[in-house]
Amino acid sequence: MFRGIREQIQTVFKHDPAAKSGLEVLLCYPGVHAIFLHRVAHRFYRTRRFVLARLISHISRLLTGIEIHPGARIGRRFFIDHGMGVVIGETAVIGDDVLLYQGVTLGGTGHGTERRHPTLRNHVVVGSGAKVLGNIELGEWVKVGAGSVVVKPVPAYSTVVGIPGRIVAVKGVAVSHDEWQMLEHGELPDPVGQTLANLNERLSLVESEIKVQDAPDPDFQSTFPTG
Numbered sequence: 001m002f003r004g005i006r007e008q009i010q011t012v013f014k015h016d017p018a019a020k021s022g023l024e025v026l027l028c029y030p031g032v033h034a035i036f037l038h039r040v041a042h043r044f045y046r047t048r049r050f051v052l053a054r055l056i057s058h059i060s061r062l063l064t065g066i067e068i069h070p071g072a073r074i075g076r077r078f079f080i081d082h083g084m085g086v087v088i089g090e091t092a093v094i095g096d097d098v099l100l101y102q103g104v105t106l107g108g109t110g111h112g113t114e115r116r117h118p119t120l121r122n123h124v125v126v127g128s129g130a131k132v133l134g135n136i137e138l139g140e141w142v143k144v145g146a147g148s149v150v151v152k153p154v155p156a157y158s159t160v161v162g163i164p165g166r167i168v169a170v171k172g173v174a175v176s177h178d179e180w181q182m183l184e185h186g187e188l189p190d191p192v193g194q195t196l197a198n199l200n201e202r203l204s205l206v207e208s209e210i211k212v213q214d215a216p217d218p219d220f221q222s223t224f225p226t227g
């Protein structure tokens with residue numbers, strides 16, 4: 001338990017330069033209180049004590065303004081900065097090292113009991129006020145811009161912004177509209193591979209020019225007969 005508390009405090013220091021001390025983090029960070037209370041509520045949910053689980057989650061919401069359904073599955077070193085207005089649905093799945101800002105919704109579409117909320121893989125960051133809706137997956141290291149509305153799956157390492165969310169960068173490299181259309185079909189552009197291919201092409205060109213220059217000149221041979 002103490003390891004978990006220490007890890008949570010370290011997570012806050014990593015993400016919030018305004019944090020001054022461990023005591024301050026423990027006493028004054030609603031995101032931290034909401035996560036601790038969710039861990040307790042989730043245990044009760046898993047043992048089917050649904051009302052107790054929901055009650056803890058409700059008390060947490062009153063205290064912090066953050067609403068996490070006790071059924072949501074959340075990984076380690078999760079942090080909600082500022083917190084107010086965050087809503088996380090029952091079937092949401094969140095990986096390790098995920099960061100959410102205030103006003104984020106990980107919401108459901110449809111009214112069935114099946115999976116209807118998003119999955120966020122490790123290291124995802126969701127900016128303030130963004131909505132991620134439906135049973136979609138955001139791959140590892142995805143960044144969602146503040147105020148965006150994301151309703152389709154997003155491949156790993158992408159930055160997605162706007163309403164509806166569109167991919168504007170992959171691994172920090174801007175992508176054009178055409179490349180973004182390709183991404184919709186699950187094909188990630190590979191800027192490093194593309195650069196290597198370009199270099200290879202230019203190298204072949206230079207090599208072929210060198211070969212032409214080095215080739216024996218038949219006229220040169222005839223002016224200097226051997227023997």
Ligand SMILES: CC(C)(COP(=O)(O)OP(=O)(O)OC[C@H]1O[C@@H](n2cnc3c(N)ncnc32)[C@H](O)[C@@H]1OP(=O)(O)O)[C@@H](O)C(=O)NCCC(=O)NCCS
Pocket residue numbers: 082101126127128143144145146147148159160161162168169172174
């Ligand atoms: C999405 C985000 C992570 C991108 O950061 P980045 O990788 O540095 O990318 P850039 O700032 O270079 O932006 C890339 C493009 O997306 C646009 N963009 C960035 N954020 C956007 C947003 N939230 N909504 C719409 N467009 C956005 C930029 O204008 C830029 O477009 P351009 O290439 O046409 O000029 C960042 O802008 C963001 O929204 N972070 C959330 C921060 C937050 O919520 N903080 C709360 C603190 S309390």
